[in-house]
Amino acid sequence: MIIPIISGPLRRQAYLICLSRIPKISSVLRTAKVRPGTYAGELISNLHDGVFHRSVELKSDYTNYYASEYATFGEYASKRFLFNNEVARQLAALHSHSQVIYYFNPTYCFLEEDYGRDFLERLFDSRLPK
């Protein structure tokens, strides 16, 4: 599941990407139907890196660093990141069903609003938590 949020003082578009497993880059390139080593291939590879290597993974961040400070994952989400109650509630519900939850701040400007969410869902959402 992909949850769009507005993040930070500049109110930038961000996403919480909740997946049952981390997709391999080869799998994402196949899903996108792009060839490795091409412009489109590099674009999707960079996006994969941006999500799975340069974003905070909230479940491990909570377990490793914040579990002693916040009693629940929902509390961590709302107090550490100031997510609103609805988002914190959604995250708390998804916590046990998702293997990973990435807090992704996109650098590609086309990943905005409905188009951006749809784009990410087309790449990653076949791995929705059950």
Add this chain to the structure above:
Amino acid sequence: MRIRTGFVSNSSSTSFLIISKKALNKADFFNLMGISANSPIASLFAGFYEAVVDNIDREIDFSNVSEHFAIENLPGMRRGRFSDRMLEKLRKAKTDGLRAYYGTLDSETSMIQTFFCTDSFEVENEKIYFNGLECVW
């Protein structure tokens, strides 16, 4: 003195040069970019292709120009601001009788055009050369 506390951003534009063996078409463009027509994210590159086609300022079919035609005098080009690489590509296109297209992308249009306008890349295959590296005219 005025102090602005909000966002300040400049608009941007960048030129592109395309050299192709035959008339530019979507299938060859997609193949150059490395994406299938039935990709679930094809709309991104379809938007890019449309932006390119809509913003071509000039098309030159070098198979129809005189051998005395001077690349440096092409309309819209400011002499002395071209990279040697681009000039060389154009000279070779003329020698080989290829087609060249050049134009400008603008960051104040769609998000898709903005993205490709602000990216910097050069790609080439056996059919098309696309230079999106430089802002030269």
